[in-house]
Amino acid sequence: MRRIFASVRDGRGFDIMLVGVPFTFLFALAGLPLIYNILMSFQEVDMFSLGSFIRPFVGFDNYVALFKQPETIPILTNTVVFVVGSIAGQFLLGFGLALFFWTNFPGASWLRGLFLVSWVMPGLVVGAIWNWILSGDFGVLNFFLRESGLIDGNIFWRSDPDFSLWAVVIANIWLGTSFNMILLSVGLSAIPGDLYEAAEMDGANAWQRFWTITLPMMRSTIGAIISLGLIFTLQQFDLFAAITDGGPNNSSNVAQYWAWDLSFRQYDFGRGATISVIMTVFVMFAAAVYVRSTRHEVRG
Amino acid sequence: MTQQIELSGVNKYYGAYHALKDIELSIPKGAFVALVGPSGCGKSTLLRSLAGLETISSGDLMIAGERMNDVPPRRRDLAMVFQSYALYPHMTVEQNLTYSLKIRGVKKAEAKKAAADVAAITGLSDLLHRYPRELSGGQRQRVAMSRAIIRHPKAFLFDEPLSNLDAALRVHMRKEIRALHDRLGATSVYVTHDQVEAMTMADHVVIMRSGVIEQQGPPLELYDRPANRFVAGFIGSPAMNFIPAKSGRDGKSLVLDLPGSQVLDLDLGLPPGHAVLVGIRPEHLAIAAQDMPGFEVPIATIESTGATTFVTTATAPEIVLVLNSRSTLAAGAMIRLTFAPENVHLFDAKTEKRLATKP
Numbered sequence: 001m002r003r004i005f006a007s008v009r010d011g012r013g014f015d016i017m018l019v020g021v022p023f024t025f026l027f028a029l030a031g032l033p034l035i036y037n038i039l040m041s042f043q044e045v046d047m048f049s050l051g052s053f054i055r056p057f058v059g060f061d062n063y064v065a066l067f068k069q070p071e072t073i074p075i076l077t078n079t080v081v082f083v084v085g086s087i088a089g090q091f092l093l094g095f096g097l098a099l100f101f102w103t104n105f106p107g108a109s110w111l112r113g114l115f116l117v118s119w120v121m122p123g124l125v126v127g128a129i130w131n132w133i134l135s136g137d138f139g140v141l142n143f144f145l146r147e148s149g150l151i152d153g154n155i156f157w158r159s160d161p162d163f164s165l166w167a168v169v170i171a172n173i174w175l176g177t178s179f180n181m182i183l184l185s186v187g188l189s190a191i192p193g194d195l196y197e198a199a200e201m202d203g204a205n206a207w208q209r210f211w212t213i214t215l216p217m218m219r220s221t222i223g224a225i226i227s228l229g230l231i232f233t234l235q236q237f238d239l240f241a242a243i244t245d246g247g248p249n250n251s252s253n254v255a256q257y258w259a260w261d262l263s264f265r266q267y268d269f270g271r272g273a274t275i276s277v278i279m280t281v282f283v284m285f286a287a288a289v290y291v292r293s294t295r296h297e298v299r300g
Numbered sequence: 301m302t303q304q305i306e307l308s309g310v311n312k313y314y315g316a317y318h319a320l321k322d323i324e325l326s327i328p329k330g331a332f333v334a335l336v337g338p339s340g341c342g343k344s345t346l347l348r349s350l351a352g353l354e355t356i357s358s359g360d361l362m363i364a365g366e367r368m369n370d371v372p373p374r375r376r377d378l379a380m381v382f383q384s385y386a387l388y389p390h391m392t393v394e395q396n397l398t399y400s401l402k403i404r405g406v407k408k409a410e411a412k413k414a415a416a417d418v419a420a421i422t423g424l425s426d427l428l429h430r431y432p433r434e435l436s437g438g439q440r441q442r443v444a445m446s447r448a449i450i451r452h453p454k455a456f457l458f459d460e461p462l463s464n465l466d467a468a469l470r471v472h473m474r475k476e477i478r479a480l481h482d483r484l485g486a487t488s489v490y491v492t493h494d495q496v497e498a499m500t501m502a503d504h505v506v507i508m509r510s511g512v513i514e515q516q517g518p519p520l521e522l523y524d525r526p527a528n529r530f531v532a533g534f535i536g537s538p539a540m541n542f543i544p545a546k547s548g549r550d551g552k553s554l555v556l557d558l559p560g561s562q563v564l565d566l567d568l569g570l571p572p573g574h575a576v577l578v579g580i581r582p583e584h585l586a587i588a589a590q591d592m593p594g595f596e597v598p599i600a601t602i603e604s605t606g607a608t609t610f611v612t613t614a615t616a617p618e619i620v621l622v623l624n625s626r627s628t629l630a631a632g633a634m635i636r637l638t639f640a641p642e643n644v645h646l647f648d649a650k651t652e653k654r655l656a657t658k659p
Contacts, residue, residue, distance in 0.1 A: 197353050198386035202400035202451075203374040212399070216390040 040273035062274040071250045079254040087229040089173035094180025102188050115178040127242020130171040161251035164244045187221030223293025230286040304329040304487040310359030319345045321511045334502035335491045342511040347491045379448035380457040385440045387432040394428040418450045455487040529652035532579050540579045541619045547574045562595035579645035585621035594638035
């Protein structure tokens with residue numbers, strides 16, 4: 001007994017404890033639900049069998065049935081459009097802003113801090129605000145587009161199937177841009193200033209310095225921000241709930257919202273779990289890219 | 301001789317701070333010039349102004365006969381070796397070397413050949429495909445130098461390139477840089493805070509303090525005839541001794557401000573009672589026999605490095621002398637110090653400027 005105690009205090013036992021505590025935590029709160037989710041995607045689950053673990057095993061029936069549904073492909077396409085559109089918008093705007101604040105004009109750090117306001121706001125609040133901005137009749141976005149002559153009539157952003165997905169993309173870009181900007185700002189400020197001076201002495205102009213110094217030195221940051229962006233966009237739920245509710249007619253529905261809809265509105269837990277598993281595979285892929293890019297950080 | 305770099309009336313302000321004051325400096329083609337001084341003296345600012353990384357507030361900056369005041373660094377055709385080396389961490393050694401050539405649009409094969417040629421000179425041939433993080437400090441230093449050499453610039457600018465190396469390597473690289481300079485027939489401007497580096501490497505040393513050039517000239521001239529007390533104290537190690545004194549009543553002697561009001565017979569043609577500083581280098585002091593002319597001082601400490609012995613006196617200000625032999629002296633003993641009159645430097649006590657000694 002004393003030997004075990006001594007080992008825990010100072011020895012292998014201590015090492016095992018250090019690993020064991022977080023591992024147990026992760027396993028109980030993330031691992032088990034994940035495994036349970038995968039298990040459910042291979043079972044027939046309904047309201048009555050929800051309380052038991054032992055349920056009829058149906059193999060890949062859930063997957064097959066899911067892909068037979070006519071809305072599956074459009075919804076998965078929507079998910080891709082939402083993810084790519086959001087990430088591209090967040091990244092380009094965020095990088096632009098980061099470069100802008102990097103010029104370090106008076107008050108730059110202040111303003112940069114204020115930009116984080118969009119990120120600390122709850123998604124539901126952001127959604128509510130964008131509901132007003134995007135509103136077809138009295139929305140301020142339509143007002144500006146109309147006054148600047150870009151459109152003739154009002155666009156009903158939230159109820160027009162051609163625009164509903166983009167309404168959520170716009171709100172999501174607004175929500176995520178500042179996070180991108182902050183991470184990219186950190187990456188930019190980590191590049192030593194004398195590299196730019198050396199490149200300048202070597203004859204590179206501003207454009208060449210950006211392509212040969214800034215971008216390659218930002219590789220790991222950019223890899224990290226894009227994979228984090230993928231994870232965050234696939235998590236985005238509040239904005240759909242607040243702005244379009246996935247509609248009209250699934251035109252703005254995405255996988256993560258649909259999974260919730262299937263499980264908790266239609267009580268088809270098996271299919272809900274199936275979509276979650278498919279998404280998990282994608283997120284794991286993003287996580288792998290993220291880990292790789294942070295490991296590949298360039299140090300001077 | 302053609303002047304490769306010429307500065308006249310150059311001033312630099314950072315807001316109200318006057319960083320460079322009326323700098324006049326001509327650097328002939330092929331010269332090795334060292335800018336030396338304590339930190340904050342403006343030597344790095346001057347170098348960065350040459351490079352174009354800082355813009356000068358007034359005056360003229362000519363490089364190879366062209367006015368370069370408002371020309372951006374990339375059009376000045378100067379190469380700089382940074383204190384941090386500033387190697388591009390995401391590029392291999394070869395890519396670091398060929399970067400400037402790539403920017404200039406030199407063909408890939410040609411650039412590779414140039415890199416191989418330079419690497420052969422600087423001993424980097426085996427390291428061309430390594431990344432900077434895989435190199436030692438000395439190797440990084442060589443890469444930084446090679447990156448400058450490959451361009452055949454109008455001049456090389458060095459910003460304390462050796463300060464990140466250990467002492468032994470520093471001494472070695474000192475010789476190597478100078479040899480490289482001679483071999484390439486280059487024009488070099490070298491910033492350092494180490495007067496030994498400046499003295500041993502340069503043809504022309506520029507000593508700066510608070511944005512002013514205090515004195516410039518060949519190294520030994522600065523050693524032999526320092527223009528003021530600052531230069532006298534800066535050049536030489538251990539530093540020159542300064543003893544306050546007054547000229548005697550007849551003007552033909554100096555009364556040292558040491559215990560016992562010791563008198564030196566020196567005809568300087570000074571008005572009686574003029575306050576001066578007597579400067580004598582530690583290596584120019586010697587211990588005299590009792591009956592010889594000189595002045596008596598008590599010993600405070602004796603330190604020996606084996607080859608040389610440093611003796612410090614128990615006077616205020618203390619006097620240091622260097623003996624090139626072992627010594628049997630002990631702390632507390634009285635010694636008689638002497639020196640050759642031609643080795644005495646006299647400075648005005650008020651202006652601290654050099655006083656012309658009468659021949």
